[in-house]
Structures are given as C-alpha cells and as structure tokens.
Amino acid sequence: MRTLVKYGYLLFVISTGFILYSLLFNPVAWIVYTIAIVFIPLFILSFGLITMAKPKKDEEEGRVQEPFIGY
Amino acid sequence: MNLMADIILNVMVAFLFGSILLGFHRKVMARVQLRPGPPIIQHFLHSLKFFFKETGIPRTSSMPFYISITVILCSIWVAAVIIGPVNHGSLLLLFAIYAVYKIVEHNSGSSSGSPYGKMSCVRAVFSASSELPLFAIIAIIYLQVGSMNIGSIVAYQDINGPLIFKLPLVAIVLFILILSKSPYSPFGITKGKDIISGYETEHFGLLRGYIMLSESISWYILSWVFLTIFFGNLSFLSYTIGMLVIAFLIGLINATTPILNPNHSVMSQISIAILGFVGSLLLMFVVF
Numbered sequence: 001m002r003t004l005v006k007y008g009y010l011l012f013v014i015s016t017g018f019i020l021y022s023l024l025f026n027p028v029a030w031i032v033y034t035i036a037i038v039f040i041p042l043f044i045l046s047f048g049l050i051t052m053a054k055p056k057k058d059e060e061e062g063r064v065q066e067p068f069i070g071y
Numbered sequence: 072m073n074l075m076a077d078i079i080l081n082v083m084v085a086f087l088f089g090s091i092l093l094g095f096h097r098k099v100m101a102r103v104q105l106r107p108g109p110p111i112i113q114h115f116l117h118s119l120k121f122f123f124k125e126t127g128i129p130r131t132s133s134m135p136f137y138i139s140i141t142v143i144l145c146s147i148w149v150a151a152v153i154i155g156p157v158n159h160g161s162l163l164l165l166f167a168i169y170a171v172y173k174i175v176e177h178n179s180g181s182s183s184g185s186p187y188g189k190m191s192c193v194r195a196v197f198s199a200s201s202e203l204p205l206f207a208i209i210a211i212i213y214l215q216v217g218s219m220n221i222g223s224i225v226a227y228q229d230i231n232g233p234l235i236f237k238l239p240l241v242a243i244v245l246f247i248l249i250l251s252k253s254p255y256s257p258f259g260i261t262k263g264k265d266i267i268s269g270y271e272t273e274h275f276g277l278l279r280g281y282i283m284l285s286e287s288i289s290w291y292i293l294s295w296v297f298l299t300i301f302f303g304n305l306s307f308l309s310y311t312i313g314m315l316v317i318a319f320l321i322g323l324i325n326a327t328t329p330i331l332n333p334n335h336s337v338m339s340q341i342s343i344a345i346l347g348f349v350g351s352l353l354l355m356f357v358v359f
Binding site: 019033041042048054055 | 073074075076078079082122123124125142145146149150276277280281284
C-alpha cells in the first residue's frame with residue numbers, strides 16, 4: 001500500500017506537469033487530447049491515492065491484504 | 072478558450088451534473104416507492120467521500136489490472152466528453168467508446184477475482200450483444216441526415232426542425248439504451264442485486280469513488296447526446312430541463328419495474344432494436 005501511495009505522489013507530479021504544460025503552452029490539438037485522455041484520469045487517481053485513509057502500521061497486513069469473505 | 076481549459080471545464084460540468092442527475096434519479100425512485108430517499112446530492116457526496124476512505128486490494132485480484140481498469144473507464148468517458156460537448160465530433164466514435172465501455176465492464180468484473188465480478192463479466196458480454204444493436208440505430212440518423220457528425224446533425228436540425236419528430240422510433244431505442252445504463256434498470260443485468268454490485272463488488276474505497284465519478288460523466292454524456300441529436304442546439308437551461316426530464320422518466324420506470332433476468336433483458340433489448348430499426352426504415356421510405 002505504501003508503494004501505491006509513493007506511485008500516487010509520482011503520478012500526481014507527472015500528470016499535473018502535463019496538464020499545466022497544455023494549459024500554459026497550448027500545444028496542437030492532438031497533443032492536448034492525448035494529455036487529457038491519459039493524464040486527467042491519472043491526476044484524479046493519484047489525488048485519490050494521496051488523500052485516501054491509510055491503515056495503521058500494526059493493522060496494515062490484515063486490512064490491505066483483505067481476503068474474500070462471505071462465500 | 073484554451074483547449075485544455077475547455078476540456079477540464081466540460082469534464083467538471085459532466086461530473087457535477089451527472090452526479091446530481093443520478094441523485095435526482097434515486098430521489099424519484101424513492102418517492103415513487105413512498106420512501107423519503109437520500110438527498111439529491113448524495114451521489115455526489117458519496118463519490119467524493121470514497122476518495123478519503125481506506126482502500127484495500129483483494130488477494131485474488133489481478134494487479135495492476137484491478138486498478139488500471141478504473142483508469143481506463145475514466146479515460147473513455149473523458150474521451151467521450153472531448154468527442155461530444157467539446158468537439159461535436161462523430162457519433163461513430165461515441166459508438167466505439169460505448170463498445171469499449173462494455174469491454175471495460177467485462178474486464179472490471181474479471182480483474183477482481185470475485186465470483187460476483189466474474190458473473191457480472193459474463194453478463195457484460197450478454198448485455199453488449201443487446202446494447203450495441205441499440206446504439207447501432209444511429210445508422211438511421213446517418214440515412215436521414217447524411218452525416219454522423221454531431222455538428223452536422225445540429226446544423227441539419229437548425230434548418231429542418233428537431234429530429235425527434237422525424238425519427239421518433241430511433242429516439243425511443245436510444246432512450247432504452249440510456250435506461251439500460253441507469254442504476255436499478257430493468258435491463259441492468261451487470262449490476263443486478265442478485266450478484267451484489269456486479270463488476271463493482273470488489274472495487275471499494277477510493278476505486279469505488281473513482282468508478283462513481285466515471286459513471287456520473289457517462290450519465291451526463293448519454294443524456295447530452297440524446298438531447299443534442301434529437302433536439303439540436305439547446306440553451307444551457309434547455310439542456311438542464313431536458314436532462315432532468317430524462318432522469319425523472321427513467322427513475323419512474325426503474326421504480327416500478329423489476330430487474331429482468333439476463334435472457335429476458337437481452338431478448339427484450341434486441342427486439343426493441345429490431346423493431347426500432349425496421350419501423351424507422353418504414354417510416355422514412357414508406358410513410359414520409
């Protein structure tokens with residue numbers, strides 16, 4: 001889970017960078033479309049990975065590696 | 072306006088409007104069933120709330136596919152926003168996006184490893200075989216207008232009046248498509264309550280919020296496409312009223328109709344698609 005959060009920060013920086021690039025420098029349309037389709041979803045996901053609640057250290061194994069129950 | 076700013080603005084509007092409309096749809100269903108129901112902004116609040124919840128990853132899930140499928144779901148509806156409200160592009164591309172969406176539903180179910188998800192992923196194949204023929208009715212629009220481009224369809228309606236009066240059966244078929252996409256739909260076999268939440272069952276926490284965000288965008292886009300291709304260039308107020316009417320009608324239908332079993336659902340949708348297609352051709356070439 002901690003690796004995921006690290007990836008979250010990395011993706012957040014990369015996607016913010018690309019979105020700001022197309023906002024500030026207004027590149028040709030197909031580049032903007034590509035950035036929008038790839039990096040807007042990644043920006044939202046990375047934001048979620050950063051903001052989501054993290055399990056406590058001693059509970060992490062049981063909470064994160066949750067096996068299926070109920071069937 | 073800067074193109075990226077336009078896209079971001081439209082994605083935000085799609086999410087806000089879509090989530091409020093889904094909340095309104097749920098409220099209508101509750102009132103029909105004599106329940107007070109949740110507030111209209113509940114769907115919106117839930118989508119945001121899940122971004123702050125703890126997220127686990129099931130042991131049996133297929134990583135990183137389990138997470139990336141939610142990114143693909145969001146990507147295809149962001150692409151739909153670009154093709155629709157931003158660009159007034161081709162209906163054929165939107166048809167392709169809907170086809171990919173059915174594949175994403177299928178893969179989302181299988182990626183979790185849950186039997187409910189797997190059952191839903193099988194049903195997604197069934198529903199694709201019935202929902203794609205429903206969407207294929209746009210071929211009739213091409214025969215009438217001579218173009219698949221949304222901009223050209225709007226221009227055609229500026230001269231000849233709304234298409235809904237010329238192609239009423241096509242409108243009904245596309246309405247059925249939106250109905251089958253709605254929550255608690257009689258045709259919603261992929262998320263039938265007999266399989267818990269279908270392909271979404273094991274996506275919880277952040278990923279559930281992410282899926283809900285994408286679904287809000289998809290609901291807005293489908294309503295937008297329906298209103299644009301049958302009523303032409305509408306004002307902001309007309310779009311709002313039109314989307315509320317669609318959500319109201321679908322809420323009414325969903326509240327009073329049980330979920331069909333997969334066989335009945337598929338056969339009903341295919342029958343409606345065939346009747347709509349043949350009936351529209353007869354109306355075009357025989358009656359008018």
